[in-house]
Amino acid sequence: MSEHTTHPKIALITGANKGIGRAAAEQLAALGMTVLIGARDPRRGEEAAAAVRARGGDAHAVTLDVTDPATAQAAAEQVEERFGRLDVLVNNAGITGSGQVTPLDAHDQIPSSVDLDMVRAVFETNVLGVIAVTNAMLPLLRRSPAPRIVNVSSAAGSLTLNSDPDGPFTALPASAAYSPSKSALNALTVQYANELRKDGILVNAADPGYVDTEINNHSGFLTTAQGAAILVRLATLGADGPTGGFFSENGPMPW
Template sequence: MSEQTAHRKVALVTGANKGIGRGAAEQLAALGMTVLVGARDPQRGAQAAAELRAAGGDVHAVTLDVTDPATVREAARQIEERFGRLDVLVNNAGISGSGQVSPEDAHDQVPSTVDLDMVRAVLETNVLGVISVTNAMLPLLRRSPAPRIVNVSSHAASLALNSDLDGPLAALLPSAAYTPSKSALTALTVQYAKELRKDGILVNAAAPGFVDTDSNNHTGFLTIAQGAAVLVRLATLGADGPTG
């Protein structure tokens, strides 16, 4: 790490080669952070990082599959070797389990007929993957003077909204995979916040809203920049900011 970049905050965004993750990486880089684009596919990660560098950001690619502990450990090793610490972790990587469909068309997630292998795959990425990455990066985050963890959840995670059968989520089909995975992630966020608050690590979850991305076949009405903005706000909270 050069003297020129030694003062920069270092941020890792998982699943950042496209969508909301890439939007968050772009905005964090615009704030002057060194941003690491985590991506399962090395080529896609490298391409995204190159494009963000061309726009003026200090951005680098890191091969990272949240369901593969070996790549998680290697990513942590590379970050330690190159930067010595991590200031921001954005756990953005996630899957819907239904491919590119609108939530109201996710018939394969109806609880009474859902494929258990799908449920396992979604939980493996959206919940266990967050635990894997967070725990691997915690030693690096503890070296930061102002560490922040942001988990990307969803309005679908809300038990209150889902329990309102005439409310804003009423049109969505029941979901046994994606929706419970995000509810679990929100609960997990609170548990990490409880454990880590004594260390000054602020841990929060954000629901970016219905953003126009591949995961909903581009049916969302918010832009990627709008969805990413809430993640960036939580990633840059002051010492008196909320946690949990």
């Protein structure tokens, strides 16, 4: 038996019952990892885990609402009891704040007229939720010989691209919720990377690209499998891999 058969890596992905998170779970399971499907809805989480198992992967559902720190703590206790450690954390769960409208076309996020409750809700999931889950899982990640954290960001969070008058976002409505939440997530990624560098924990942000998912009302042009590729690459970095970076499949993204 190979070492990876006897000691598979354990990966937890938040918001993994559908979309990019689900595709990342399938790909990590195909690499031989034991995948923990984080989902708010236990039934949907179990359905996704069963689908991964049906394809030959090892997957288990974990009830986890990133806006409820108690569920993050309970999930950490489950992981500790069953596996004793965590090797990979993918902070994938996120919301646009604009329902089924892509955040890039959302006029309800224009800064001068935005609803503050919507901004709070987006930051609660996309930023504070990442802190809650990461901190709950850090003691388990520290027990891994090669811990990796991947925060799922977006090109919409790039200050460089957003501030370029000739850039890709100038023709779109300004955003006071989704885009700034991803900018904050990028900044948070750098701070975690700085703190955890000495411990060998690599922390990076991923831009999956414009993927066909529910979050943008299926207007994206990439498949979820294509979007998940960069998540998987960052989740499986070698010891000499980068930390504190922001990457798409095509390489480094501008901050």
